[in-house]
Amino acid sequence: MNEDWVLYEVFIRARSGLEHKHVGSLHAADARxxxxxxxxxxxxxxxxxxxxxxxxxxxxxxxxxxxxxxFEPARDKVYRHPTFYSIPDDVKNI
Amino acid sequence: MSAAxxxxxxxxxEDHFRYVLRLADTSLVLGQRLSEWVGHxxxxxxxxxxxNIALDLIGEARLLLAHAGRIEGRGREExxxxxxxxxxxxxxxxxxxxxxxxxxxxxxxxxxxxxxxLELYHSLTASTDERLAEIAAKTLxxxxxxxxxxxxxLVRLGDGTAESHARAQEALDALWRFTEELITPDxxxxxxxxxxxAPPLAVVRGRWETRIGAALGEATLLQPSSEHYPWHGKSxxxxxxxGHLLGEMQHLQRTYPGVTW
Amino acid sequence: MYTxxxxxxxxxxxxxxxxxxxxxxxxxxERIDRDEKIEPKDWMPQAYRxxxxxxxxxxxxxxxxxxxxxxxxxxxxPTLRRKAVLIAKVxxxxxxxxxxxxxxxxxxxxxxELIEQLLAGRAKxxxxxxxPTLTWADIGAIGWLVDGAAIMNQIPLCRCSYGPYARAxxxxxxxxxxxxxxxxxxxxxxxxxxxxxxxxxxxxxxRWWWPSLMMFGPGDAESVHTAHSMRWxxxxxxxxxxRQRFIDLTVPQAQFLDLAIPDxxxxxxxxxxxxxxxxxxxxxxxxxxxxxxxxxxxxLGARRAAHEAGRWVREAAAAxxxxxxDRVGGAERHVQTV
Numbered sequence: 001m002n003e004d005w006v007l008y009e010v011f012i013r014a015r016s017g018l019e020h021k022h023v024g025s026l027h028a029a030d031a032r033x034x035x036x037x038x039x040x041x042x043x044x045x046x047x048x049x050x051x052x053x054x055x056x057x058x059x060x061x062x063x064x065x066x067x068x069x070x071f072e073p074a075r076d077k078v079y080r081h082p083t084f085y086s087i088p089d090d091v092k093n094i
Numbered sequence: 095m096s097a098a099x100x101x102x103x104x105x106x107x108e109d110h111f112r113y114v115l116r117l118a119d120t121s122l123v124l125g126q127r128l129s130e131w132v133g134h135x136x137x138x139x140x141x142x143x144x145x146n147i148a149l150d151l152i153g154e155a156r157l158l159l160a161h162a163g164r165i166e167g168r169g170r171e172e173x174x175x176x177x178x179x180x181x182x183x184x185x186x187x188x189x190x191x192x193x194x195x196x197x198x199x200x201x202x203x204x205x206x207x208x209x210x211x212l213e214l215y216h217s218l219t220a221s222t223d224e225r226l227a228e229i230a231a232k233t234l235x236x237x238x239x240x241x242x243x244x245x246x247x248l249v250r251l252g253d254g255t256a257e258s259h260a261r262a263q264e265a266l267d268a269l270w271r272f273t274e275e276l277i278t279p280d281x282x283x284x285x286x287x288x289x290x291x292a293p294p295l296a297v298v299r300g301r302w303e304t305r306i307g308a309a310l311g312e313a314t315l316l317q318p319s320s321e322h323y324p325w326h327g328k329s330x331x332x333x334x335x336x337g338h339l340l341g342e343m344q345h346l347q348r349t350y351p352g353v354t355w
Numbered sequence: 356m357y358t359x360x361x362x363x364x365x366x367x368x369x370x371x372x373x374x375x376x377x378x379x380x381x382x383x384x385e386r387i388d389r390d391e392k393i394e395p396k397d398w399m400p401q402a403y404r405x406x407x408x409x410x411x412x413x414x415x416x417x418x419x420x421x422x423x424x425x426x427x428x429x430x431x432x433p434t435l436r437r438k439a440v441l442i443a444k445v446x447x448x449x450x451x452x453x454x455x456x457x458x459x460x461x462x463x464x465x466x467x468e469l470i471e472q473l474l475a476g477r478a479k480x481x482x483x484x485x486x487p488t489l490t491w492a493d494i495g496a497i498g499w500l501v502d503g504a505a506i507m508n509q510i511p512l513c514r515c516s517y518g519p520y521a522r523a524x525x526x527x528x529x530x531x532x533x534x535x536x537x538x539x540x541x542x543x544x545x546x547x548x549x550x551x552x553x554x555x556x557x558x559x560x561x562r563w564w565w566p567s568l569m570m571f572g573p574g575d576a577e578s579v580h581t582a583h584s585m586r587w588x589x590x591x592x593x594x595x596x597x598r599q600r601f602i603d604l605t606v607p608q609a610q611f612l613d614l615a616i617p618d619x620x621x622x623x624x625x626x627x628x629x630x631x632x633x634x635x636x637x638x639x640x641x642x643x644x645x646x647x648x649x650x651x652x653x654x655l656g657a658r659r660a661a662h663e664a665g666r667w668v669r670e671a672a673a674a675x676x677x678x679x680x681d682r683v684g685g686a687e688r689h690v691q692t693v
Contacts, residue, residue, distance in 0.1 A: 002677075003669035004467055005137070007460065024523075025457040026139055027466065029672030030679075032246055037139040039239075040146050041450055044443075045530070064397045126430060129438070132445050133426035134657065136665025138419070138453050145446035149439055156435050173434045197668045253678065254671025261667070346433040346491055353549050355433035355491070355541075 007056040008034040010041075012048035020052050028053075105289045111166045112185060113286045114226065115175070116328045117214075118158030119186035122176060123336070124207060125151030126343055127194055136197050143243060147204075150236040157229045177347035181336045188327035189272035191336040198251050198258065199265035205244040205309065206269065210276045212237040213301040217293030226291065245309050252313025259314065266310075267318050274322040277302055280329065387588050392518040395461035403587055407517055408462050410589065412469045415455035416480035418448045419473075420654050424488045425497060433491060440537050441494065447534070451527045458519040474659050482640065483566050485648035492545055492552075492559035498538015500560075500567040500605065506535060507601045508571065516588035539608065546612040553614075560609065561617040568632070569640045571598035599629055606630045 005027040011020035023042050028034035034053040042048070062070055078084050087094055105113075128148035135141040159172040189207060194200045215237050218230035251262040277299035279287070286292035310317050325331075346355070380400055386393065393399055422445050429445065432438035456466040472478040483501055488494065509531070512524040545556035572578060572594040584590035609616050620633040642648065 002673045003666055004465075005669065005673060006676075024454055024526075025460070026453060027137065028139065029250070029669070030676040033139075033250075033672065036143065036243060036246065040142045041139065041453060044142075044146070044446075044450070061396060064394070122435075129429045129442055132429060132442060133422035133449070134661040134664075136661070136668035138449055138456075140665075140668075141422070141449040142446055142453075145442055145449070149442055149446075152435060152439050152442070156439075159435075176435055177433075197665065250672045250675040251668070254675040255667070257667050258671030258674075342430050345431050350549070350551060353552060354544060355437060 005029045006034075008038070008053045009056050009059060010034075010038040011052040011054070012038075012042055013050035014047060015049055020050065023047070025056060026053075105286065105291055107165055107167070109282060109285055110223070110291065111162055113282060113292060114158055114162040114165060114223075116185040116187075116282075118155050118162055118175075119184045120190045120207070120211075121151045121158065122155035123184070123186045123339065124190040124204075125149075125155060126339060127190070127192075128200070128204075130194055131200065140197075144200075147240050147243065150240065154229070154233050154236065157232075161225050161229065173347070177344045181332055181340055182330040184332065184336060184340070185328050185330055186336075187272070187275050188325040188333050188336075189269065189276065191327070191333060191339055192269060192272065193335055195265060196261060198261040199269070201244055201247045201251060202262060202265040202269055204240070205248045206273055206276070206306065208237060208241040208244045209305045209309070210298070210302050212241050213298045213305070214293070216301075217297060221292065222290035241305075248309055248315075249313045252310070252315040262313065263315055266315055267320070270318040271320055271322055272325055275325040275327060278324075280326070282328075384586070387516050387586075390588075391516075392521065393516050394518045402583070403589075404462055406584065406587070406589060407520065408459055408464050410584075411455055411459040411462075411520055412464075412472070413479050413481075415452045415459060415469065416473045416478055417484065418452035418455060420480045420484045420658060422448045422452075423654050423657055424484055424486070424650070425494060427488050428491060428494050431491070432494075437541070444498070444534055444537065447530050451523075451530070454523040454526060455520075458517075458523045461519045470662065474655070474662055476646070476655065479644070481570060482643040482648060483570050484654060485643050485651045486562065486566055487650050489562075490555050490559060492542070492555040493563070495538050495541030495545060495556065496559035496563040498534055498536075499542050499608070500538075500563050501570065502531060502534040502538055503605060504567050504570045504601050506531060507597050507604075511591040511597075514588070514591060520589075542612055542614075546614060556612070557614050560614050564617050565635065565639075566643075568598055568602070568635055569637075571595070571601065573637065573640075574635075602630050602632060 006029070007025055008028055009025050010023050012023045013020045026034065026037045026041055028037050031053065035051055038051045038053050043051070125148045128144050128151065131144040132141055132148070135144055155176070156172050159175045163170045163172065163175060187207075189203060192199075192203055194203075212234070215230045215234045219227050219234060221227040221230060248262065251258040253259070277295055279295040283292060283295050287294040307317065325333075327333075327336075379398055383393075383398065383400060383403075393403075425441060425448075426445050429438065429441050432441050456469060459469060460466060469478070473480070488497070506528065509524055509528055513521055513528055515521045515524065542556055542559075545552040575581065575593045575595045578594050581590065581593055585593075606616060606621070618633050620631075622631055623629075624631045643651070646652075
């Protein structure tokens with residue numbers, strides 16, 4: 001008989017105004033239990049005000065082997081950053 | 095503030111002290127029982143969950159014991175009350191002291207008591223004892239989570255496998271006989287209700303029965319109909335288990351009297 | 356709390372199979388040398404993966420088994436404050452075991468497999484937990500010495516090259532900062548207490564001192580894996596370096612308690628600016644490591660009993676989830692509270 005529980009990833013919002021952040025994983029038989037385990041494991045020291053749990057198997061991840069193709073092309077688009085443009089120091093508020 | 099407050103008759107300190115001890119001792123003894131699980135639970139995550147509930151219960155007990163000590167006015171603090179009273183002076187309900195048994199028995203005991211504490215503390219937030227009402231407001235939040243946990247597990251075990259169903263039903267059949275004490279008022283409960291410190295237990299009974307009935311239904315468990323022996327844990331008459339629990343818990347304070355730890 | 360470099364068996368970096376492999380290993384080592392973190396799906400040499408799985412698993416097992424000696428005193432803690440602290444601490448250790456099993460799982464091995472290895476006696480855990488906790492003072496000594504030694508080992512691991520392990524260690528170190536302090540506080544209370552309490556404290560120090568020093572693992576000359584682990588930045592300091600640092604910090608703490616370190620030849624070496632201890636009895640360490648310590652059987656027995664007794668519970672939860680897949684998945688999006 002199956003006694004293995006499912007692996008869940010846990011995301012915690014530290015306080016309102018901040019995004020949820022990945023903090024770790026845990027095992028649970030169902031979603032409700034996963035939330036409870038996340039609460040008991042990852043918020044023992046007031047680390048959060050909101051919890052997301054998601055089955056690890058539901059996460060679709062990019063392949064590190066493709067990192068060059070995915071992320072290198074952004075490298076030479078420096079004109080997307082404000083520091084690319086030179087404005088005389090005398091001009092204020094820009 | 096409850097409606098009873100206006101027509102409240104003052105409570106004797108002795109009554110008041112004993113009533114707060116009932117609440118304190120139930121949390122303390124149940125917390126002590128749950129703490130036995132830490133390191134031995136069915137999954138690592140459950141070690142943490144049971145530990146958290148034990149910590150909540152012991153925290154509640156500390157607040158309540160300190161309050162009881164102040165009401166008594168003899169300078170006894172939490173540790174003197176926890177470690178230097180013998181079983182007949184403990185006023186917890188008898189269900190709280192029942193041994194852990196298997197995980198199913200622990201969950202059944204927990205669910206029965208969580209539902210009760212939840213309804214009781216909900217009412218106690220309106221107590222005429224302001225300090226008790228404050229403690230109740232804090233405790234109520236913890237009770238909600240405890241019930242969420244134990245009710246969730248009760249349903250999983252009841253409606254899980256044939257084995258888990260049988261074990262949960264067996265635990266329920268064994269422990270049900272201790273539930274009448276939770277919801278049947280004795281003379282002290284009546285006096286406390288009349289002065290507005292505690293709610294009338296009839297209110298708690300109705301809500302508790304509804305809550306437990308629904309949970310047992312979802313768990314596909316049958317509510318036992320056995321006749322109740324009238325237990326009087328809250329008057330200090332206990333089952334044999336409490337003496338052993340206290341013997342273990344109080345061992346150091348008894349062996350080395352009067353020292354600081 | 357944690358353990359020495361226990362990695363005394365397992366895979367060695369083998370000879371790479373092909374020119375492609377050689378190139379990949381070279382690029383991997385370059386990343387490590389640049390202090391880049393390695394993440395779960397990144398390519399890594401098989402031996403790096405195996406070394407990490409073994410070390411993280413041993414570390415996780417140590418946390419879990421480590422719950423037992425201290426758990427032994429939860430029901431007997433002498434005050435309600437001490438009881439709450441001890442529950443929280445033992446519970447933390449369970450949490451730390453979880454974080455570490457999670458880190459190991461990112462390397463492609465399941466927690467179930469790792470626990471199976473532990474229960475079958477095929478995995479190691481820190482031998483310190485095979486010693487008994489005989490008096491309340493042992494709870495103080497464990498916090499002070501065992502957690503103290505653990506912190507010494509663990510802080511460098513926060514900079515370990517493997518991302519999930521390093522992140523788990525950061526969280527663990529942060530949470531454990533109270534563990535050593537609460538232990539020392541217990542020792543201080545006992546040392547300033549009655550004669551019987553002082554005796555209890557001295558007796559605990561006598562029993563835990565040498566096993567604590569052994570927690571750092573065999574001397575550098577004997578430690579087979581140090582070189583690879585150092586090159587891969589899994590390990591940053593040698594066993595002897597960490598041990599010496601622990602001794603230098605701990606001896607003055609014992610002096611403050613006015614307790615005697617059980618080492619007749621212990622002395623301060625002015626030139627070296629170190630405390631020099633007498634020789635460590637490594638034969639005892641080996642005996643305990645091989646399974647013949649005072650509590651090896653009890654510790655594994657307790658883990659096995661909990662695992663077996665919990666099986667029907669885990670099965671029930673899984674069966675319930677299967678039966679109610681829709682309900683637990685859907686309705687839980689807005690979990691009801693009272």
